[in-house]
Amino acid sequence: MGAAVAAVDRAAFVEWLERVGDNALVLGHRVSEWCGHSPVLEEDIALANQALDLIGQCQLWLGLAGEVEGQGRSADALAYLRDAAAFRNVLLVERPNGDFGQTLMRQFLFDAFHIELLRALKASSDPRVAEIAAKAEKEVAYHLERSADLVISLGDGTKESRNRMQKALNVLYPYTGEMFHDDATDKAVAEAGIAPLPSSLRAAWDATVREVLEAATLTHPGETYQQGINGAGGGKRGVHSEYLGYILAEMQFLQRAYPGAVW
Amino acid sequence: MSAATRPQIDEIWRWLSQVPDPEIPVISLTDLGIVRDVVWQDETLVVTVTPTYSGCPATSIINLDIEQALRERGIENIRLERQLSPPWTSDWLTEEGREKLRAYGIAPPIDGTAADGRLAGRIARLAGSSNLTIACPRCGSTHTEKISQFGSTPCKASYRCTDCLEPFDYFKCI
Numbered sequence: 001m002g003a004a005v006a007a008v009d010r011a012a013f014v015e016w017l018e019r020v021g022d023n024a025l026v027l028g029h030r031v032s033e034w035c036g037h038s039p040v041l042e043e044d045i046a047l048a049n050q051a052l053d054l055i056g057q058c059q060l061w062l063g064l065a066g067e068v069e070g071q072g073r074s075a076d077a078l079a080y081l082r083d084a085a086a087f088r089n090v091l092l093v094e095r096p097n098g099d100f101g102q103t104l105m106r107q108f109l110f111d112a113f114h115i116e117l118l119r120a121l122k123a124s125s126d127p128r129v130a131e132i133a134a135k136a137e138k139e140v141a142y143h144l145e146r147s148a149d150l151v152i153s154l155g156d157g158t159k160e161s162r163n164r165m166q167k168a169l170n171v172l173y174p175y176t177g178e179m180f181h182d183d184a185t186d187k188a189v190a191e192a193g194i195a196p197l198p199s200s201l202r203a204a205w206d207a208t209v210r211e212v213l214e215a216a217t218l219t220h221p222g223e224t225y226q227q228g229i230n231g232a233g234g235g236k237r238g239v240h241s242e243y244l245g246y247i248l249a250e251m252q253f254l255q256r257a258y259p260g261a262v263w
Numbered sequence: 264m265s266a267a268t269r270p271q272i273d274e275i276w277r278w279l280s281q282v283p284d285p286e287i288p289v290i291s292l293t294d295l296g297i298v299r300d301v302v303w304q305d306e307t308l309v310v311t312v313t314p315t316y317s318g319c320p321a322t323s324i325i326n327l328d329i330e331q332a333l334r335e336r337g338i339e340n341i342r343l344e345r346q347l348s349p350p351w352t353s354d355w356l357t358e359e360g361r362e363k364l365r366a367y368g369i370a371p372p373i374d375g376t377a378a379d380g381r382l383a384g385r386i387a388r389l390a391g392s393s394n395l396t397i398a399c400p401r402c403g404s405t406h407t408e409k410i411s412q413f414g415s416t417p418c419k420a421s422y423r424c425t426d427c428l429e430p431f432d433y434f435k436c437i
Contacts, residue, residue, distance in 0.1 A: 042411035042421055049413040056318020060347070131348035135317055138350060138437045146412045 008192035014069045015088060016189045018078070019236055020117075021061030022089035025079055026244070027110060028054030029251055030097060039100055046146065050107070053139040060132045067128075080255035084244045091228045091235045092175040094244045098168065101154055101161065105168035108147035112208040113179045114140045116201040125193030148212045155216025166218050177226030178234055180205070185236075265306075270336065275301050275308065282332045285324040286416045289367040292325060296355025299346050307340040308333065313351045316417040316437075353418075353436050370400045370422065370433040397433055399424035409433075 032051035038044035062075035092110060097103045118140055121133035154161040180202040182190075190197045213220050228234030235244075254261060279301070280293040292298055292312075300311035310329055314322045326343050333341050353372035356364075361371035396405045404426035411421040412435075419432040 042413070045415065045421075046411050046413035049417050052318035052320070052417055053316060054318070056314075056316060060317055127348075131350075135314075135347050135350040138352075139316060142412065142435070142437065 008194060009188050010068060010070075012185045012188035013192075013194065014065050015185045016195060017061055017065035017068060018086075019088040019090075019185075021058045021065055021075075021078070022087050023093050023110075023114075024054045024058035024061060026087070026089040026247060027093040027107075028052075028058060029247055030093065030095075031103070031107070033097055034103065043100070047103075050143055050146075053136075053143070057132070057136045057139070060135070064128055064132065076255070080252050084240050084248055085238045087235070087240065087244060087248075088238060089235050089240075089244075090175070090178045091241055092172065092178065094235065094241060094247060095172060095175060096243055098171075099164060101164035102168040102171065104147055104150050104154065105165060106172055107143065108151045108212065109172055109176050109209070110179075111140060111144040111147050112205050112212075113176075113201065115144050116204045117196070117198075120196040120201065124195060129194055144208075148208075151212055151218075152216045155213070155218045162217065165216065169213070169218055170221055173221040174224050174227050178228035178236065181226075181229045181234075181236070183236065269303060269308075270338070272301055272303070275333070275338075278332055278336055279310075279329065282328050285321045285328060286418075287364070287367070287369065289363050290356075290360045292329065294357045294360030294363065296357065296360075297325070297351060298329075304342075307342050308338050309342045309344060311344045311346045313346045315351050319417050321416075351437075353434060356434070364434060365400045368400050368431060369419065370397050370431060372434045372436040373397065397422060399427060399429065400431055401429050402427040407431075 028051045031047050031054065034047040035044065035051070038047055058079070059075045062078045066073040066075060066078055092106060095102075095106055115137065118133045118137040122130050122137065124130040124133065151165065155165040156162070157165075180198045182197050182199050186195070186198055189195045210220060228236070228239075233239045235241075276293065276298075279298055280291050282292045284290050284292060284295055295315065297313050297315060298310065299313050300309070302309050302311075310333075312326065312329065329343065330341055356372060364371045397407050398405050399407055399422075402424060404424055406425040407422050408425060409420065410423050410430065413419075414421045414432050414435075418435055418437075420435050421430060422433045423430045
């Protein structure tokens with residue numbers, strides 16, 4: 001274990017790694033639900049590939065979470081054997097897929113955050129975090145390019161596609177604030193130089209979102225109520241929407257019913 | 264395997280250059296640039312491999328193929344290590360590998376467009392400039408268009424030639 005681990009509360013580090021890993025896992029699972037259902041074959045393939053990237057990244061993050069935790073839990077154990085309240089993903093990524101526009105808007109709003117997070121993590125004081133971030137950043141740059149292009153094409157598209165994109169934006173925007181909300185865990189890992197404070201990523205995200213929404217001729221929702229920040233709720237604290245339970249029921253069934261099953 | 268009888272490192276690299284990529288068998292693992300190091304540590308051969316994409320399903324097959332190829336050559340003690348850093352880039356594809364891809368019908372990645380280059384391309388495109396020119400691997404025409412940023416494997420995108428009208432795979436720059 002390096003110096004960084006000694007300098008930070010281990011539980012906070014594990015919790016933070018679970019947040020990053022669970023975001024990738026839950027969004028990866030959501031996107032994979034499109035496999036075989038997309039409007040066109042190329043999009044079906046694109047979504048499946050993105051799901052694969054995210055689940056691959058989740059394996060790295062949760063693998064490290066298990067290593068830092070030091071209780072012998074693997075990435076698989078963390079993904080398959082935790083209950084909903086132990087998941088630490090933000091509410092945005094567990095939102096239902098809705099229509100294709102809603103899926104893409106969710107992807108864009110998350111990708112624009114994800115890229116800024118990974119870029120900052122490349123300078124992490126923990127080399128294991130920095131190298132996973134450097135790997136994932138290249139993949140996520142590609143995701144953002146695609147989701148931004150499609151938000152622009154569909155926003156600045158037909159009347160129908162524009163309406164759907166605007167509706168998707170209005171529904172999802174209240175779930176974006178949680179990504180930038182700093183809590184005690186965030187502050188502990190930031191002080192150790194492991195990760196940036198989420199709030200420090202906000203300005204760059206805002207700039208990307210404004211630029212793309214403008215090109216897409218969509219109306220920015222402005223200041224709206226933000227979910228998961230006030231009171232005791234929020235995915236980062238393990239208080240999820242009911243949707244996560246359905247995701248886990250499907251994702252975890254096999255390992256729960258047949259413990260230890262392998263391919 | 265004692266120091267006197269164990270195969271030379273150069274020889275082992277040559278063996279590895281004959282192990283095909285499981286997804287694109289026309290190129291080898293060394294063409295792809297994913298074998299990062301081969302070294303003897305006492306009696307054990309340590310082969311360091313880096314994944315192309317973090318979720319590439321071929322990764323575990325690649326490890327099995329490496330192990331099998333080396334066992335067939337009589338090496339018994341093998342350890343495979345995963346190395347994430349520096350992350351794999353399509354710039355590591357060998358010249359030979361690029362030609363093999365082209366001959367197979369997959370447009371090879373355009374040099375120097377990995378990471379920063381691609382972002383520069385996006386900025387240029389937002390500013391109204393044309394995108395990078397990708398030549399059709401069948402007829403050589405540069406009149407091509409992107410169908411999708413993704414393709415049949417994580418490492419490829421889908422393109423179409425507007426002259427010969429054939430669709431083709433383009434090896435993504437990353």
